[in-house]
Amino acid sequence: MTDSKRFEKKRKMLMEFFTDKEYRPMRFRDIVALLQVPKDSKNELKEILDSLVSQGSIVVDDKGRYLVPGDNIKTGIFSGTQRGFGFVTLEGEPEDIFIPESSTNGAMHGDKVAVMLTNEKSGKRREGIIVRIVERGMTEIVGTFEKNKNFGFVVPDNNKFHDIYIPKEHTKGAVTGHKVVVKITDYGDENHSPEGEVVEIIGHINDPGVDIMSVIKAYGLPVEFPKDVLRIVDFIPDEISPEEIKNRRDIRDLPTVTIDGEDAKDLDDAISLTKEGDIYHLGVHIADVSHYVKEGSLLDKEALKRGTSVYLVDRVIPMLPHKLSNGICSLNPGEDRLALSCFMDIDSKGNVINHEIVETVIRSDRRMTYTDVNKIVEEQDEELIEKYKDFVPMFMLMLELSEILKKRRHKRGAINFDFPESKIIVDKNGKPIEIKPYERNKATKIIEEFMLIANETIAEDFFWQEIPFIYRTHENPDEEKIKALAIFINNFGYSLKLGNDDIHPKEIQKLLIKVEDTPEEALISRLTLRSMKQAKYTVANTGHFGLSTKYYCHFTSPIRRYPDLQIHRIIKENLRGKLTESRRSHYEKILNEVANHSSKTERRADEAEREVEKMKKVEYMTEHIGEVFEGVISGITSWGIYVELPNTIEGMVRVSDMDDDFYIYDEERYQMIGEHTKKTYKLGQKVKVEVISADKLLRTIDFAFVEDEE
Template identity: 65%
Template sequence: MKDEIFKERKDMIEDLIVRNEFYVPMKTKEIAILLNVPKSERPVLQEILDCLVSEGKIGITKKGKYIKAENVALIGTFTMTSKGFGFVTIEDREDDIFIKSSDTLNAFHMDRVKLVITKEKKADKHAEGKIVGIVEHGITSLVGTFQKGKGFGFVVPDNGKISVDIFIPKEYCMGAVDGSKVVCKIHNYGKPGKSPEGRITEIIGHINDPGTDIMSVIRGYDLPLEFPDDVIKELRKIPEKVDEKDKAGRVDLRNLTTVTIDGEDAKDLDDAITLSKEGDIYKLGVHIADVSHYVTENSPLDKEAIKRGTSVYLVDRVIPMLPHQLSNGICSLNQGEDRLALSCLMDIDSKGNVVDHRICETLINVDRRMSYTSVKKIIIDKDEEESKKYADLVDMFFLMEECANLLRNKRFSRGSIDFDFPESKIELDDKGHPVKIAPYERTTANKIIEDFMLIANETVAEDFFWQELPFLYRTHENPDPEKMMKLSTFINNFGYSIRLGDEIHPKEIQKLLSKIEGSQEEILISRLALRSMKKARYTTECIGHFGLAAKYYCHFTSPIRRYPDLQIHRIIKENLHGGINKKRIDHYNQILPEIALSTSNTERRADEAERDTDKIKMCEYMAEHIGEIYEGVISGVTSWGIYVELPNTIEGMVSVNNMHGYYEFDENHYEMVECVTNKTYKLGQKVEVVTISTDKLQKTIDFKFLEDCYEDEIKR
């Protein structure tokens, strides 16, 4: 009887909603009166209303009043997973909203969607929602592998988050064969039980052809390779050498001993250093290529630069933000060439404080193009041959080390955090095949340049903050309190603690990293601490940089390869040339929020593309090392497997399906525990593994624990 009443009343309310006659907001009692529901049936009515809320058909306010679903609908971006469920990210909301596969409304990966909350967040569980509308499709084309059928084909997307294949009618296959890597344009996004449909617009090459793998990533992330015609046309107007008229009115620093210090292969040299000492004061000059002199606002070069946002450093190539004629030519601070620069000249005392500074347009000429390797040989290795080769600069390099140490100690004393995880250096042969993978060496020379760039970025940011002018800042917000509490609880198991208040101070993280240095649990806790941090981004508000423990921070030092640096150079120069009037202030206030958002997005795109190409080459490399034994460290523990990182920075996974016994994931302790023997695998633990397979398409490497391999041998 109750089921019949439930269905009848639910159908009645749903009919009112469809006819737009569900007059709300109302509380349960008011709805009961409207629908003439007797008191005996009101518990059933409450169940119906709860059910309609969970289905996203109506909403509920904080005061308990029921309203139309569209009145509480939120707008966000849907991220699909390979299993069909997903998450919606909403701007200005801390947590993502979980969407069950049955509640996606067939939304596609990266769609802008309208959704309603069906369950609020509780403890560690995400809030849950239901998608009630699709605002805009975020992906209109994708890259994948073509699979030929009889009279049709399918494209299996490279992006593992897209859980559906794209159906390709015969007339739209463009002659693709099995294994072709293709670009596919989607023209129908499908519906439940029916695949999306598309047409092939480009055949990149066969999956086994050299270069196809990297080009697939480039096309997949829509990274622009060629510069458009209007940009090429504009380049013809740019001189190869600095015009004499452009030198006028600048501070001439060509008499100062000036060096660049970069990697051996670097061609876009956008920062140079001068350093001397007068009494107890270090005179540090950080000179940055004046790119904005040649790339003017709203020019074709500028529009293309903001579209790209950043240079992308893939394993086999660089996709530059600016054409090489600029980035390697007139804007590169090449040895022996007069160059236009924007300089931050700082006076630094013996405690590492910037006691005075000046930001100005300058003219410089680099005396020596140095490499990190050479400077390290001089400072650390005390290499006689190298020291003799650069005899006139040796004293300055030791002065650089002295000054950088002061700056670094000052930064660390206020709580700056240094997560020193190794980056990968992948060497390829002339066919693009990986021949060596190892950690990238971060030398003393690298750190010196980092310290000088950091202090210049801080100094410029503070200057413009106090001038109260529109600006772009590099922001790293405080960690999420819940994640910090979780980290605090976990490290207590090892006898460590962090002091948590309303806001955690970066010094607490730094102290923790100092305490664990050299311990068995160092890698484990360092990784967890890093995962508790938020991602840095660009903002128009100066809200500080948590990781650097800096109140003021911006990106000033790389305008050749980062658009935010180029943008603030324009503001700085305009301010130097008589100030910024109200009209220009309004202009910058209007454009900067969008620039902050778009450059944060293009930075993420570049990071993901770089990671993907690294993973592809790591898979290719490990495919030649099947059956080999490695010692590694557990870098991640999940319910589906254990990630292991090798000393050469390659990471693979031991699937639970390849582990002997029945293991359960202990989320609170980041451990995998065998239910019978209590054998435990945990983050940071050293293990021996065997490479068993690789998959370049999925970008995965599969390991198996060596001891399980031995057991298999014994059983055989």
């Protein structure tokens, strides 16, 4: 018998031995004793066991014991950490599974893995062993190249990945400091580093724009449109045809305005508003993008692939080419444009008592900005009131109706997480020159309320028509996370009223109102947000917890979100009486995948946007090393005290660097106390900090406390 056949026979016998044995983990020495393996055969036994482990037939737990995987194997996505251990997130399950460093079985961050649970005891965190890697999540990684004499290696931007060894012949001429894209050729193991080859040099780490382009490449965001797609766009007219106008309701004489930020170029929503007696007649008019982006076309396939536009501080990666988004689909003032309009009659309590959805042709009268509208309605700016005197009554009516709608949402329990967003201003080289909170005023809130009510109205209409559709849903929070939040806030004297199964959004709303303007507001608001699930796109209408509504969809931004574009097609087919059984069947087949893909591309965009924002904040602070700022303590942990500055930048004072005393973390009261001086640092406390360091690669900012001079 050949060696390979003998090896295979022993492997089979060993597998039978494991299967026949009572289900219990065994150490190597136990197996040797039970099988009475001679000393000179121990190495062969170890080799056979290793081959069974690599195959996934048996696994090794974190105590080095071998066992056969039971039925409790699940598939999920592995999230690695810098410290070696990780977590597996399972689709549809609220709690992830902890994976000790010794049980990762070579899995890398983002891999799809099969995991076996090793403990499911009530009240304890679930732990597991990765049995096998089902699919590699990352085949290419972005990082910084470092050259040695006979080889190179790449330090990944994402610190959840290990350094990647690059053989000399695969460096592509990269030099130290180059940002590169690496294709992984060998994922390595506990004894060997991953190996790869440089497939693209993005540029030098210090070159303008290379930092953001590195994030774009890392997240696989498509930048350039394929030539075939751009050729299609060339054939799209710059003006709408008289023939198309005949097929639509002509509302060009209806006073209509767009209200956007100063730098907005794609104006995809316009508003009209009048009032008769106690009834408001609100019109929300959305650019009819679906007229130009036909289902199944190359342009449509590219838009679906992208899923959403991505906003990265100094640039936008659009879902649609600029000729559409900034041209024929932009509701520019004085230009005839095709729209899909939702007309709503709203009573004095904010209830929509009647509505109509219509294909229209509109001509916006004014391109207004949030700043100017706010100056008119809030500040009573005389110069602007004179300039826009024909529209001022409509702006005042908009404010009146928006406050009614806001009051109605508040009454039913809608939750408002009012974290200040960051406005980052950069120079022509992408260098941040100013960072400040993004201003939200009465004008931005007017538009928010009108978009919300239109989205609700459309969703409710199509739900009751029982037409295949895409909804924007937000599931109730996980029971365990809410219980943990309730225990946490109890330390601050707050409570949550929990029902038998679920919590009502009104309880969350009440909590956020109670913590407003308190020292612990920032921490409790953030922890409350983390206890919520992510909103997503689904074909089943399961309601929206955060908005406290049964019906919600995304209808108002088809230029930048694919689900909006998708439901525009369905709405128009329905209006034209063309939603036959075969078309309904068609939508039932495709919508689930469209919804899932759109949710994924939205998460990808959010993560990329956050990454660039963090990077620019760190870059900004590198110019302010040694400077002193006033801030507020926003979080306290055993390893450090987080301080947030008025410009939204957050840094940390490391406990290990606080050398004026030995500080002890009081976990119950969330404060840090000096052992000898009894000096105390509490949430919400105003402090002065000096900027010590800012690491652009790790995205960290370090502060040190500065004492006031007596």
